[in-house]
Amino acid sequence: MDPLVGYIPGVFDLFHVGHLNALRQARARCDLLVAGVVSDEACEAVKGFRPTVPFAERIEIVDAIGLVDATYGELSTDKLDSWREVGFHVIFKGDDWQGTAKGRALEQSMAGIGVRVHYFPYTLQTSSTARRRALGEAQVS
Known part of the structure; x- marks a missing residue:
């Protein structure tokens, strides 16, 4: 039987416990897990901002955690491209x-x-959006 391949896309910016929880849950539900790390440009196109942590560093962080079998750099927002x-x-x-x-x-x-x-x-309670907002408020104070 072929291994069940799972895919978890994300920006994984300002890495936090929510990211860790999602990766752990995905890991438990497939034989091989690939994390699709969204490029800076794709994030900006969809969310209207560039990630705080650069693309190459976000890939390195997700790789280093040891929960994924591979990472894939998502250059397109179309998940069919990722699937191909x-x-x-x-x-x-x-x-x-x-x-x-x-x-x-x-x-x-x-x-x-x-x-x-x-x-x-x-x-x-923990999201990159909330952290980005908190960091912005801390810089103003």
Whole structure:
């Protein structure tokens, strides 16, 4: 039987326990885990800002944790492009996507190629957005 390949995309900026939790949960649900680290340019195109930690460093951090079998540099925001390169069977996302237009679009896109979308609880109290906001407030003070 072929190994179940999981894929967890993310910016992984300002690495925190929410990232760690997601990687741990994904690791437990597949045989091989690939982390798709979103490029600075792709992050800026989707979220409107560049990550604080540079792309190469974010890849190195995710690699060093020892929870993933490989990292993949996501240069495109289209998960079909990632699937063509990685060949995963399940994609992991935070449940903040579940039930949203972007979540439904991802589910539809992935269903067309036989990939399952699995949602994890989003760590509300710890997020890169919250940290970025706190850092901005600390700089003003």
